[in-house]
Every structure is written in structure tokens, then in C-alpha cells.
Amino acid sequence: MTDKTLHIVGGGMAGSEAAWQAAHMGVDVVLHEMRPAVETFAHQSGDFAEMVCSNSFRSDDDEQNAVGLLHWEMRQAGGLIMSSADKHRLPAGGALAVDREAFAQHVTARLRALPNISVEYGEVTELPTDGTWVFATGPLTSPALGEAIARETGTDRLAFFDAIAPIVYADSIDMDVVWAQSRYDKGETEEEQKAYLNCPMTKVQYEAFIDALLAADKTEFHDGETATYFDGCLPIEVMAERGRETLRFGPMKPVGLTNAHKPEDKPYAVVQLRRDNALGTLFNIVGFQTKMRYGAQADVFKSIPGLENASFARLGGIHRNTFMNSPTLLDDQMRLKSRPNLRFAGQVTGVEGYVESAAMGLLAGRLAAAEILGRDVPTAPQNTAMGALIHHITGGAEAKTFQPMNVNFGLFQPVDGLKAGRRGRKDRYKAYTDRAKLEWTGWLANFA
Structure with missing residues (x-):
């Protein structure tokens, strides 16, 4: 040198x-x-x-x-x-x-x-x-x-806490329930217009999901440590604690989407998954950063329509960020x-x-x-x-x-x-x- x-x-x-x-x-x-x-x-x-x-x-x-x-x-x-x-x-x-x-x-x-x-x-x-x-x-x-x-x-x-979203194996997703569509069909090609997988929820299913999310076992912080989050990467359970409709107006908003299996049914909420690798074998759950413990995550996420038999390549988690x-x-x-x-x-x-x-x-x-x-x-x-x-x-x-x-x-x-x-x-x-x-x-x- x-x-x-x-x-x-x-x-x-x-x-x-x-x-x-x-x-x-x-x-x-x-x-x-x-x-x-x-x-x-x-x-x-x-x-x-x-x-x-x-x-x-x-x-x-x-x-x-x-x-x-x-x-x-x-x-x-x-x-x-x-x-x-x-x-x-x-x-x-x-x-x-x-x-x-x-x-x-x-x-x-x-x-x-x-x-x-x-x-x-x-x-x-x-x-x-x-x-x-x-x-x-x-x-x-x-x-x-x-x-x-x-x-x-x-x-x-200084520090805040950051969370990681889980990743699901594609072959464990029920495509008889889930459909492929980007919000508002955005994209210049058909592949882009179908870049996301969508899991529809009725109002009853959404309310049950929120209840399970709020009740789930979550990661605890060390004594004296205050949980400060970056608003752009909030855990889903923290968003749910701010109001039961928060997720439905955030990552689970149903707008711009039409259920390909039941076009006449308007979902009350939608969970989206985005392809995570070129092979299309892995999908991450969009906006679903979480601080739930691993066992609780599997139970809660498998309550999502289409993910009942989901197999996870990686579960979510939370970690301390320094700046x-x-x-x-x-x-x-x-x-x-x-x-x-x-x-x-x-x-x-x-x-x-x-x-x-x-x-x-x-x-x-x-x-x-x-x-x-x-x-x-x-x-x-x-x-x-x-x-x-x-x-x-x-x-x-x-x-x-x-x-x-x-x-x-x-x-x-x-x-x-x-x-x-x-x-x-x-x-x-x-x-x-x-x-x-x-x-x-x-x-x-x-x-x-």
C-alpha cells in the first residue's frame, strides 16, 4: 500500500x-x-x-x-x-x-x-x-x-429499535386463496403488475388477527431500557396498539386490489407478500416487522388466510440500532x-x-x-x-x-x-x- x-x-x-x-x-x-x-x-x-x-x-x-x-x-x-x-x-x-x-x-x-x-x-x-x-x-x-x-x-x-419481517416459503402458500397483483396493477409488464401476493381478510378475520396480535407473547427489553422505534419500521403489534384500524390503513390496506378468485368480494384488509429471491421460492410479508417471540409468530401468521400451512425460512425479530x-x-x-x-x-x-x-x-x-x-x-x-x-x-x-x-x-x-x-x-x-x-x-x- x-x-x-x-x-x-x-x-x-x-x-x-x-x-x-x-x-x-x-x-x-x-x-x-x-x-x-x-x-x-x-x-x-x-x-x-x-x-x-x-x-x-x-x-x-x-x-x-x-x-x-x-x-x-x-x-x-x-x-x-x-x-x-x-x-x-x-x-x-x-x-x-x-x-x-x-x-x-x-x-x-x-x-x-x-x-x-x-x-x-x-x-x-x-x-x-x-x-x-x-x-x-x-x-x-x-x-x-x-x-x-x-x-x-x-x-x-443514542439508539432506537428496528424490527425484521418474516420470510415464507412460496410452496407453502395456498394459491387457491391468495392471488398475484400489484396495487392498482402498477407496473409496465404483466410480471410487474403481479409482483405481490395478496391474502384477503374479512372483517371478522381481521378483528381476530388484531386480537391475536395484541395478546401474543413479545420480546421484553432489559431493565431500564426504553423502547424507542423508528416510525418507518414499526413492529406491527406496536402499530396495532395505536388503534385497531391502524394496520388496515397501513400495510394491510385493501385499496387498489381485486380478489382474482372472488372479484365481487371486497376484502376488509389484505396482507401482501413480496418476492424475496429471483427463483420466486421465498416471499417476505410486507410491513410485518415484529417483536413477537418465535412461537407466537408462527401461530399468529398462520391465522392469515392462505398462510395456514406456511413454512418460514426466517421468522421476524427485533434488534437495537445505534446512531x-x-x-x-x-x-x-x-x-x-x-x-x-x-x-x-x-x-x-x-x-x-x-x-x-x-x-x-x-x-x-x-x-x-x-x-x-x-x-x-x-x-x-x-x-x-x-x-x-x-x-x-x-x-x-x-x-x-x-x-x-x-x-x-x-x-x-x-x-x-x-x-x-x-x-x-x-x-x-x-x-x-x-x-x-x-x-x-x-x-x-x-x-x-
């Missing part, structure tokens, strides 16, 4: 993307990964960029959706995560879903194929005093490293203010979601590599999706109430001069994305 070396800790979405970007800028990269030697609750392999919660990168609409715009920006920057997702894409209506195992294997192979990336396996437990580093350890940052960060920053680690109070700790180049040789990226900085994590890795990798090469590159423009996110986590958010955030148009600065005909939400979002694409293209020119 030369002295122009970037050390990256963590081989998840953010770390993988940071390594890819920095290596393509000509910097030598050492990627430190503790798995599989040190296991986590959620991971099942030692592959990079393993998807543990869902197999979806959410909407791919780059004109009307902020996360779709983030997809576009990453593709324009030659992002590894997006190119790998595109290669292993599964039908999912307007969403970008992938075969998670093939996706992770592809990311791993692409990174290992680069001659200026080396991998060191083992746990990093301290913050180094020299060298240039990016810490992308994610929400499952190890306790030892978490303590090191806490000592350096002088703050207690920093980035508005007080990081500068606009993602550097730790007290240790400028250290950058942080991904979910540990307080962004939420696979795409957002990878995007912060992309920025951190490029900014760190530019610094090593002696190039002065400004942070991403605030009017871009990436810029809106980084502005939020490094100063735009209120530090006292800082919580993980997905990208959304609420983080964008208003577009000046919208004409009367462009004041609707659709036109406003298009104005946001048009402006963002122009400014993102201009920012990428810094690396030409």
Missing part, C-alpha cells in the same frame, strides 16, 4: 459504496469487516452489503419520489449498490426490490476484483489517532466500538469535529434505509479520497437528494430531538418562482427533481 490509503470500517451498504467510490478515484482502500468472525443478531453471512430487514430499495421513481431521485444520483455517480441492485432486480411494481443473496454476492465479488482494495477481517474496537478513516459500522455497531465513540464524543450512544447525534458531532464533510481524520457514514450517522446509508457512503468515500489526493471538493449541494440528507444530519436537524430520517422532499429547500400551473404536489416534486439533477451533475464535474 502507498501512503494514500483510506481505511473503511464496515462492509455494509455504506462501507461497500465508500470503498468502491474511493478505489475508483485511485486511492488504496483497506476494508475492515468483523463478520463472519464476529457475528451479529441480524446477519446470516459474511458477504458485503447483506440486506437484513427487507429486500426493497423502495420507489424507483426519480421524478416524483425523493428516494427514487437518490437512486438516480447514485447511478449517475457510478454507484456499486445501484448497479448491483439493477442487475439482480425482482418484479416489485414501482419499487426496486432485489434477490438479496445474489445481490450481496455480486457486491462482494465486485469489490474483491478491484486490485487497490484489500480486506482485513476482525473487529476494530478503538478510534485510531492517525491515518484517514471512514467508519460505516451501521446500526449494529459493536459494543466495544460504540463505547470508544461514546468516550470520544462525550455523549451517551450518533450527528448535528453536534460531524462537520459538513462528514468528519468528526474532534478528530477530523475520521469520517462517519451510513446509518450510524442517523440516516435510515438501505439507499440513504449507501448514499452517505458514496459521499464519504468520495470526500475522503479527494482529501487524500489533495483536492478541495465541496460537499454535495443542498438542493440535491444527497445534499438535503447530509445537510439534515450535519446541522439542519434539531440536535435535541434528532432521530433517524429517510430522504423526503420535506428536507428540500422550496423551489422559487413556481408558476401558477406548477403549484400542485406533482409539479412541485418534478421541480425539485429537475433542480436536483442539474445541481448533482454540476457537483460530479468536480471529479472529472
Whole structure:
């Protein structure tokens, strides 16, 4: 290795993307990964960029959706995560879903194929005093490293709880009850229009399901530990506790769907399943993150019409996620203010979601590599999706109430001069994305 070396800790979405970007800028990269030697609750392999919660990168609409715009920006920057997702894409209506195992294997192979990336396996437990580093350890940052960060920053680690949805074997689903259809038949091809499996419920069945959900045995937390959840990934039983109709207006909403077996019957609620691998042998239950204990899960989920004989490849679960109070700790180049040789990226900085994590890795990798090469590159423009996110986590958010955030148009600065005909939400979002694409293209020119 030369002295122009970037050390990256963590081989998840953010770390993988940071390594890819920095290596393509000509910097030598050492990627430190503790798995599989040190296991986590959620991971099942030692592959990079393993998807543990869902197999979806959410909407791919780059004109009307902020996360779709983030997809576009990453593709324009030659992002590894997006190119790998595109290669292993599964039908999912307007969403970008992938075969998670093939996706992770592809990311791993692409990174290992680069001659200026080396991998060191083992746990990093301290913050180094020299060298240039990016810490992308994610929400499952190890306790030892978490303590090191806490000592350096002088703050207690913040945390919320995240939940995982179960996965069902396709051949155990009763297709005489269940039908294939994307909501509102969304998708350009028949395969996309039938990307989801739908389990219908009558009102009686729904009420019984809610009763079972509320009564089920659930995971308890340690003494003195408060359960704080990220609203975008709430356990279904927590949603049910907020009101008996909450699920019916959330992941179990019946709108935009017609029962192919009984077109005249309008379901009171619908449970959707989304394909989880390219073979179509696995389906995850959409929005059904849970903190129920394993035995209770099997009983409750088998009460869903069409899943009476379901066999589970993986049951759901809940785990503690760690993130920093980035508005007080990081500068606009993602550097730790007290240790400028250290950058942080991904979910540990307080962004939420696979795409957002990878995007912060992309920025951190490029900014760190530019610094090593002696190039002065400004942070991403605030009017871009990436810029809106980084502005939020490094100063735009209120530090006292800082919580993980997905990208959304609420983080964008208003577009000046919208004409009367462009004041609707659709036109406003298009104005946001048009402006963002122009400014993102201009920012990428810094690396030409």
C-alpha cells in the first residue's frame, strides 16, 4: 500500500459504496469487516452489503419520489449498490426490490476484483489517532466500538429499535386463496403488475388477527431500557396498539386490489407478500416487522388466510440500532469535529434505509479520497437528494430531538418562482427533481 490509503470500517451498504467510490478515484482502500468472525443478531453471512430487514430499495421513481431521485444520483455517480441492485432486480411494481443473496454476492465479488482494495477481517474496537478513516459500522455497531465513540464524543450512544419481517416459503402458500397483483396493477409488464401476493381478510378475520396480535407473547427489553422505534419500521403489534384500524390503513390496506378468485368480494384488509429471491421460492410479508417471540409468530401468521400451512425460512425479530447525534458531532464533510481524520457514514450517522446509508457512503468515500489526493471538493449541494440528507444530519436537524430520517422532499429547500400551473404536489416534486439533477451533475464535474 502507498501512503494514500483510506481505511473503511464496515462492509455494509455504506462501507461497500465508500470503498468502491474511493478505489475508483485511485486511492488504496483497506476494508475492515468483523463478520463472519464476529457475528451479529441480524446477519446470516459474511458477504458485503447483506440486506437484513427487507429486500426493497423502495420507489424507483426519480421524478416524483425523493428516494427514487437518490437512486438516480447514485447511478449517475457510478454507484456499486445501484448497479448491483439493477442487475439482480425482482418484479416489485414501482419499487426496486432485489434477490438479496445474489445481490450481496455480486457486491462482494465486485469489490474483491478491484486490485487497490484489500480486506482485513476482525473487529476494530478503538478510534485510531492517525491515518484517514471512514467508519460505516451501521446500526449494529459493536459494543466495544460504540463505547470508544461514546468516550470520544462525550455523549451517551443514542439508539432506537428496528424490527425484521418474516420470510415464507412460496410452496407453502395456498394459491387457491391468495392471488398475484400489484396495487392498482402498477407496473409496465404483466410480471410487474403481479409482483405481490395478496391474502384477503374479512372483517371478522381481521378483528381476530388484531386480537391475536395484541395478546401474543413479545420480546421484553432489559431493565431500564426504553423502547424507542423508528416510525418507518414499526413492529406491527406496536402499530396495532395505536388503534385497531391502524394496520388496515397501513400495510394491510385493501385499496387498489381485486380478489382474482372472488372479484365481487371486497376484502376488509389484505396482507401482501413480496418476492424475496429471483427463483420466486421465498416471499417476505410486507410491513410485518415484529417483536413477537418465535412461537407466537408462527401461530399468529398462520391465522392469515392462505398462510395456514406456511413454512418460514426466517421468522421476524427485533434488534437495537445505534446512531450518533450527528448535528453536534460531524462537520459538513462528514468528519468528526474532534478528530477530523475520521469520517462517519451510513446509518450510524442517523440516516435510515438501505439507499440513504449507501448514499452517505458514496459521499464519504468520495470526500475522503479527494482529501487524500489533495483536492478541495465541496460537499454535495443542498438542493440535491444527497445534499438535503447530509445537510439534515450535519446541522439542519434539531440536535435535541434528532432521530433517524429517510430522504423526503420535506428536507428540500422550496423551489422559487413556481408558476401558477406548477403549484400542485406533482409539479412541485418534478421541480425539485429537475433542480436536483442539474445541481448533482454540476457537483460530479468536480471529479472529472
